Amino acid sequence: MREPVEWPTRDLLSHRAETTPERTAVVDAETGAERSYREFDAAADSVAAAVDGLADTAGGRVATLVDTRPAVGRLLYGVWRTGRTYAALNVDLAADTLGAQLDALDADLLVCERATEELAATVADCPVASVDEPTTGAVERLETVESSTVAVEPAERSRDETALILFTSGTTSEPKGVRLTVGNLVASATASAFRLGVRPGDRWLVCLPTYHMGGLAPFVRAALYGTAVVVQREFEPAATARLLDDHGVTGVSLVPTMCKRLVDAGWAPGDSLGAVLLGGGPADPDLVERCLAREIPVCPTYGMTETASQIATALPETARRYPDTVGQPLVCTDVTVLADGDPAGPNETGEIVVSGPTVTPGYLDDDATAAAFGPHGFHTGDRGYRDEDGRLWVVGRVDDRILTGGENVEAGTVAAVIGECNGVEDAAIVGMPDEEWGQRVGALVVGTADEETILAHCRDELAPYEVPKTVRVVDALPRTPSGTVDRDAVRRLLQS
Template identity: 75%
Template sequence: MREPMEWPTRDLLTHRAETTPERTAVVDADEGETATYRELDAAVDEVAAAFEALDTPNRRVATLLDTRPAVGRLLFGAMRRGLTLAPLNVELDVETLGTQLEALDADVLVCERDTEKLAAEIADCPVVSVDAPDDSGVGRLLSDKAVEAGRTVEPVELDRDATQLVLFTSGTTSDPKGVRLTVGNLVASATASAFRLGVSPGDRWLVCLPTYHMGGIAPFVRCVLYGAAVAVQREFDPEGTARVLAEEEITGVSLVPTMLKRLVESGWTPDLSLRFVLLGGGPTPRSLVERCRERGIPVCPTYGMTETASQISTARPETAFEYPDTVGQPLVCTDVTVLGEDGPVGPGERGELVVSGPTVTPGYLADEATAAAFGPHGFHTGDLGYRDEDGRLWVVGRADDRIVTGGENVDAGAVAAAIRGCPGVADAAVVGLPDEEWGQQVAALVVGDAELEAVRDHCRAELAPYEVPKTIRRTEALPRTPSGTVDRDAVAAQLQE
């Protein structure tokens, strides 16, 4: 009699392919092609065989690919061989990418046709492409030499503590750091997310976020665990994404607020099949939540980080509509401590959000960064917030967003939240600008059609005099990083122009 299994003994796809081989695994929304779990399993065997043929003493494979179905094959091919996958951001400059690749000490860099020249420029290791390469110095990952037709690869034993992914943070206010995420982190995140969002065997999760960020790569892991299908759209656009949502009968999609805003403004209304819109990567404006309520869009505002393998807390639509600006209660097995200057604080009191639980990274690539980020209560997020009596969380800003003006401390997040409450304001970002008289001055960049003087009057009514922005400018859209978070340095530069 076989012993009951408490943990996957082989890569996650192997178990899924044995359980539901004929179920749809991947939908290529751009090409109109689908693959079953049996077909995906065979394709991943080819990738694993190709990795086996490469020299990988450090057990690390970096990738330079945009959003496409091949990302899933690379992820599970690496898992099958016990390798760490490190997706790099294709939008970054050569210097930054070179620094990240050096920090990874990767054995090989996998690129695609569009990133081939960039890969060859930054790599100090062999470069192979998932496409037919043009550069003679770039190999083909799935060459006949590397892959024997029909060959199967024996999966290595799965170790929950093994580093499966290295993802670099956005670096909006500091240099990006390489986050190590284990197999255990990914499985725990997928499990906790399922308990909050629910799972159905017919689910289809649309990925149109960059797959070099956690929000884009997490659905690949989750769908394999759930037996659901992941649909991949290479690039978001309101009309195309609305078409895919309808034609593919998508039940869930991961977006950032700017994406959802563009969808809503395009006139999109969801089909009955859509169960959730997981919204992360930055604050969700109250006005956007209200428009979702009016349109029947099942929006789920989420607070998450790369360091926690995606979600920390998520508000279901009914919670989001009843309690504006909340990101809901923490997911199951995730503990959030609100830490004040003298220790943990109670409901209604603000402090830094500190997270512990099975989704939290064991640390960064750099030991000193790891030591600085962890304390007795867990991982220090650097985010400020509070909770109510029922455990619902509100995130109000960053600890390093504090502005000191004339000796007064100003919470930039709180000022931005107040501005978003002004009629005609769609979004806002607040930063401190150098000021000879006051040390710093409060400055705001706003999106919307509200008159700037009306915004200033609103702030005078809602805020203390020293919190009212001295500089207010209007913009079409807030500058953001590829992951959707506000780029504070770019905001400051735009305000100083």
């Protein structure tokens, strides 16, 4: 008999399977098939046995090139069961970028699926296995009949051990590999429970990419809480709206673009839905107000990969009164706003710095780690302020500030003004190189308004140096898979 512990020294799934084996763990939204925690645990054993047979290095790293699907859950816990680190790669990246990330990981095994098999075989310099039946001899089948009958003793893990590596979206720089520990993940799931609440029958819909924290976090939370995840392989407004009702979903994570598409399609939630965690990028206050008007329990949230998901989250009652806040920080998360290097007072804008048990110990690159941390914690690169009650407002990026002709321009201010122009749906503001002014203000705009209308509105509402010198109207803003605006792509579109 194992000694009782106060900390989950084994993977969370093995603990959960011992306590509530009969509860539903994973639901495949496409087929309706359900797996109990007993069955989920056995599936993780199958993966663990296969990984042990394919990866030579004990305690090494297993990379995955697998899109959102129920198999991600058993992959995650199967890899963890062996004591190895799980590293999720973005299936939409180019081969050269994936190759560089695999080199940085020094992965012992790459797990793919049929859709990514050819790409995986091209970029990998380690063994490759597929969760589907392989089409070439160069790729192994991950799970075999033999491995499915083997029970694997879960590896013991300390809270400071790296369990997960995810790469940042890279909207303003090269993506960085973020190390997240067992302690980071459990602390994040615990803090989220204190903010959002948990009920035994909860079901969280996963429709975000599972190679980002927003898509993986529900698998961690569910195993800790004893609740279920419903996995939708690809977001589609009509199908997602139907799934939310048909499966009695109580929570879902969405980026603002997804949420807007649902609202535009006329979606109204059923009685079961208790939380729509809205993050991955700034949420327009108008969208928040539209959600609340439809009784959608929207919870604007601010988080990042480096903090294992949420930093601050506003509940619907807070969002109703303050639609542009992300609420107070989660329990045990300390947020400091630094203005000119010193802690700022209420309503004073500065850089947001975070510390606490959810914060990464660092990146794969030591120099990037050293540059990101200071005496007050992890420097997010975001700018914002807190009010007298501690509510947090995020107003933009530190590098969003544009210096043109000696004048500072806040990109968020320009974007907000353009957003008030009739016919404008969305806007992204960036600084562009300019021989005369150093930088000039550029605006990429979505909507039916033309450039002259937008410029006339800006001249009426902004100082002359804040008025964009380059404006372009497009059908949609370029975004990363996690939903954040790809600012480098915005700049390229404006320069073209």
